[in-house]
């Protein structure tokens with residue numbers, strides 16, 4: 001197929017490009033590098049069948065040319081990451097709604113198929129897992145900016161259905177559940193790369209809330225494999241699919257697992273949501289996908305174990321994190337740890353960073369020896 005990936009220099013987009021090329025398809029990728037990077041696709045540059053266009057999906061003339069040359073458009077470009085959305089609400093609304101309209105309109109004119117990237121966030125605070133595609137959306141108040149993401153993505157889904165029904169546009173909607181893997185950045189609030197980087201640098205692992213909230217993390221390779229299979233399956237047209245792995249873990253256990261896998265001396269630090277993000281910030285307690293529809297349609301569902309996924313992420317970050325490369329992590333017994341970056345602070349004894357006595361106790365139990373007190377603490381970076 002001749003594929004166009006919007007957001008092709010992003011985390012999932014770059015893996016999708018790689019998988020499509022490996023399967024013999026040609027790929028054009030457009031990205032404005034807002035949250036993506038050239039580094040994500042450097043290894044694809046010059047490969048036969050691959051083309052990168054630095055540009056904006058909102059540029060209709062450019063999109064017209066690109067869509068005209070394509071059979072399938074994978075629309076991944078979006079404002080993503082809780083941190084990014086809260087910092088750029090206007091641009092986020094414009095990117096997530098207007099850009100999708102541009103893609104659907106051009107695809108409709110040029111008779112291209114569309115695979116639209118949506119998100120498990122559209123289920124909002126509905127934490128009765130496992131969530132199936134027909135589960136209710138329980139979205140919080142508009143004063144809380146984080147719900148902007150869920151609402152704009154849900155609007156994208158309505159738009160896609162409207163183009164499908166009124167213009168017979170072949171669309172497939174995919175709802176990604178916490179997709180993780182090498183090349184994902186922790187800069188915009190994504191929990192796994194943030195924890196891994198903190199662990200590798202022996203900095204405090206910053207847990208938002210009490211850590212009891214649970215998520216299911218999906219390996220990006222599994223996710224893009226599902227997406228490609230759906231794009232090739234006629235029965236998927238006009239349908240929405242959860243794409244996720246059923247293995248559930250609390251954020252506290254995730255932090256502990258990453259500490260164990262990296263042999264890190266990082267302590268745990270709990271940060272209340274309204275300090276981490278914004279006043280009144282809400283999070284869902286549990287988010288588990290029901291992937292029976294996906295499995296019934298393509299005979300497959302993501303299943304890479306979390307531990308294997310984390311090892312790949314750790315390895316990748318160890319090989320690419322400039323700070324680690326410049327000052328390699330010295331791994332010794334905790335008691336003799338050598339701090340190669342700014343050292344970790346103990347979880348604060350201030351009430352504001354300690355959500356509950358029970359959690360504080362858990363943190364203390366799982367916290368290795370503190371660094372020498374003469375070294376200054378590191379502030380939370382998100």
Ligand SMILES: NC(=O)c1ccc[n+]([C@@H]2O[C@H](COP(=O)([O-])OP(=O)(O)OC[C@H]3O[C@@H](n4cnc5c(N)ncnc54)[C@H](O)[C@@H]3O)[C@@H](O)[C@H]2O)c1
Pocket residue numbers: 006007008009010011012013030031032033034035036037055056057058075076077078079080095099117118119120175176177178179180
């Ligand atoms: N990673 C996840 O866990 C996850 C979960 C649910 C949904 N999604 C969805 O998957 C898609 C890809 O997300 P990702 O995790 O790879 O994030 P990402 O930030 O790495 O990818 C998004 C890409 O879109 C680009 N972009 C943004 N606005 C653009 C514009 N106007 N024109 C051109 N490019 C633009 C960014 O530069 C970035 O490269 C998004 O639609 C996101 O909503 C991701």
